[in-house]
Amino acid sequence: MEHVQQVEPFDYVIFGATGDLTMRKLLPALYNRLRMGQIPDDARIIGTARTDIDRDGYVARAKEALERFIPDDVRSPVLVDRFLGLLHYVTLDGTKADSEWSALSSILSEAPADRIRVYYFATAPQLYGRICENLHSHNLVSPHSRVVLEKPIGTDMATATAINDGVGQYFPENQVYRIDHYLGKETVQNVLALRFANPIMNAVWSAEQIESVQITAAETVGVEGRASYYDTSGAMRDMIQNHLLQVLCLVAMEAPDSLEADTVRNAKLAVLNALRPITDETVASETVRAQYTAGVVGGQSVPGYLEELGQPSNTETYAAVRAWVDTPRWKGVPFYIRTAKRSARKVSEIVIRFRAAPTALFGATPPGNRLVIRIQPNEGVELQLNVKNPALDAYTLRTADLDTTIRMEGGLPFPDSYERLLLDAVRGNPVLFIRRDEVEAAWRWAEPVLKAWSENQVPMQTYSAGSYGPEKSAALLADKGDKWHEDME
Ligand SMILES: NC(=O)C1=CN([C@@H]2O[C@H](COP(=O)(O)OP(=O)(O)OC[C@H]3O[C@@H](n4cnc5c(N)ncnc54)[C@H](OP(=O)(O)O)[C@@H]3O)[C@@H](O)[C@H]2O)C=CC1
Numbered sequence: 001m002e003h004v005q006q007v008e009p010f011d012y013v014i015f016g017a018t019g020d021l022t023m024r025k026l027l028p029a030l031y032n033r034l035r036m037g038q039i040p041d042d043a044r045i046i047g048t049a050r051t052d053i054d055r056d057g058y059v060a061r062a063k064e065a066l067e068r069f070i071p072d073d074v075r076s077p078v079l080v081d082r083f084l085g086l087l088h089y090v091t092l093d094g095t096k097a098d099s100e101w102s103a104l105s106s107i108l109s110e111a112p113a114d115r116i117r118v119y120y121f122a123t124a125p126q127l128y129g130r131i132c133e134n135l136h137s138h139n140l141v142s143p144h145s146r147v148v149l150e151k152p153i154g155t156d157m158a159t160a161t162a163i164n165d166g167v168g169q170y171f172p173e174n175q176v177y178r179i180d181h182y183l184g185k186e187t188v189q190n191v192l193a194l195r196f197a198n199p200i201m202n203a204v205w206s207a208e209q210i211e212s213v214q215i216t217a218a219e220t221v222g223v224e225g226r227a228s229y230y231d232t233s234g235a236m237r238d239m240i241q242n243h244l245l246q247v248l249c250l251v252a253m254e255a256p257d258s259l260e261a262d263t264v265r266n267a268k269l270a271v272l273n274a275l276r277p278i279t280d281e282t283v284a285s286e287t288v289r290a291q292y293t294a295g296v297v298g299g300q301s302v303p304g305y306l307e308e309l310g311q312p313s314n315t316e317t318y319a320a321v322r323a324w325v326d327t328p329r330w331k332g333v334p335f336y337i338r339t340a341k342r343s344a345r346k347v348s349e350i351v352i353r354f355r356a357a358p359t360a361l362f363g364a365t366p367p368g369n370r371l372v373i374r375i376q377p378n379e380g381v382e383l384q385l386n387v388k389n390p391a392l393d394a395y396t397l398r399t400a401d402l403d404t405t406i407r408m409e410g411g412l413p414f415p416d417s418y419e420r421l422l423l424d425a426v427r428g429n430p431v432l433f434i435r436r437d438e439v440e441a442a443w444r445w446a447e448p449v450l451k452a453w454s455e456n457q458v459p460m461q462t463y464s465a466g467s468y469g470p471e472k473s474a475a476l477l478a479d480k481g482d483k484w485h486e487d488m489e
């Protein structure tokens with residue numbers, strides 16, 4: 001059984017309550033937490049958007065979403081009814097001062113003044129500042145309120161600063177929760193446990209023993225229905241600047257003194273600040289970008305990115321970077337980061353390649369050990385060891401895997417990362433959310449790459465949908481004698 005504790009009564013106010021994210025992720029996540037007994041009966045979920053519907057209309061939409069996104073075996077009519085009973089809806093344009101703020105205010109005022117209030121912005125980031133201003137001017141910000149910001153926090157440093165300033169004018173940083181759903185993944189959080197709860201790992205976690213690190217997040221899907229967003233973003237902004245840099249931080253950071261939010265965030269920030277800047281001189285040798293062309297994924301023919309988009313585009317659907325963390329611990333260790341749409345398979349993983357043992361005992365030097373942390377799917381950890389080949393005539397070696405799959409008790413699927421994050425915002429625990437200075441440090445590193453790409457300093461490669469990426473990406477690793485994980489023996 002999952003060990004769960006009920007959270008304090010709360011009001012969750014969702015701006016963008018009729019949108020895709022709310023219907024596909026937020027409402028199902030809150031339903032699942034109610035199913036696990038974590039949501040008190042007097043909690044309320046108050047949806048807002050401009051769409052002019054009444055409460056019944058919203059409840060009908062929410063019910064449809066649960067039917068679509070919650071599997072039959074965990075969707076009970078009684079629990080669905082109980083969940084729908086928590087819902088309210090206010091038609092509101094969050095950017096307009098003269099919109100129906102009094103209706104929202106009147107619902108909120110029914111609760112005690114010290115009620116935890118979470119404002120979740122599931123809408124376009126350029127609206128965040130104006131919504132905050134309106135919350136403030138309608139006296140809806142209390143010391144018990146917090147605001148959850150969805151990605152993307154900007155498309156570069158200037159836009160990120162504008163969003164953060166807009167919100168920061170009305171909410172102090174300790175009331176701002178920036179979502180990065182990768183941090184909500186159990187297997188991403190497990191990186192800290194693996195590193196710091198296991199002395200055998202801790203002892204070898206540095207350049208002395210580690211040759212290289214690979215961090216991959218590959219997907220078989222294309223841009224789905226989100227082409228208009230994706231084409232203004234691309235793989236670097238969509239995945240690397242946020243999710244994969246956060247994973248890199250957990251792999252590379254020094255041990256924090258505690259799991260207190262700012263202690264962990266300070267340790268991550270130190271990694272981001274130690275990332276070697278990529279310059280016009282190095283961008284061509286340290287980065288690869290590409291777009292998928294038509295191909296076959298999972299036995300299905302799929303069109304190329306440009307065909308899907310129906311227009312020319314300079315947006316990458318694949319990005320790979322060789323990054324360097326300039327600290328004594330990581331001196332000379334490349335961190336290869338890559339992400340792809342329409343890849344051969346869906347996989348997010350961290351691969352740690354250890355140095356080979358300098359021994360002549362067995363003839364050829366045995367290969368270095370390899371640790372694979374599988375973020376998804378088949379969540380688990382695999383350590384590749386050299387063992388004696390059980391043959392009678394010669395002392396030869398082969399590799400064997402110590403492989404453990406990490407499961408929830410009872411074999412239950414892992415909760416979706418939004419389930420943890422939505423309730424952490426209620427609990428007031430920001431450890432899995434991104435602090436402003438982390439966002440800015442990540443942009444400081446990513447921006448020069450994006451600028452160089454926009455100036456075509458690095459040629460756009462292509463790769464067939466259903467492949468592992470462009471041929472050129474192997475060159476990023478080849479000069480250090482490395483290979484991408486799927487190419488390793
Ligand atoms: N969808 C996803 O999978 C993911 C989305 N995100 C982020 O979440 C946010 C929302 O995305 P998504 O749900 O896909 O977007 P949608 O376009 O589907 O939804 C946007 C929502 O915002 C509402 N809205 C728009 N303008 C206003 C306004 N002025 N005042 C009040 N409400 C408004 C819309 O309702 P109405 O028109 O009725 O006002 C709608 O409910 C974005 O920041 C996106 O980047 C992040 C990760 C994944």
Ligand SMILES: O=C1O[C@H](COP(=O)(O)O)[C@@H](O)[C@H](O)[C@H]1O
Pocket residue numbers: 217219238239348
């Ligand atoms: O944030 C995003 O993440 C998803 C991939 O998430 P995962 O949990 O399935 O690995 C990606 O599809 C989307 O483009 C991006 O915005």
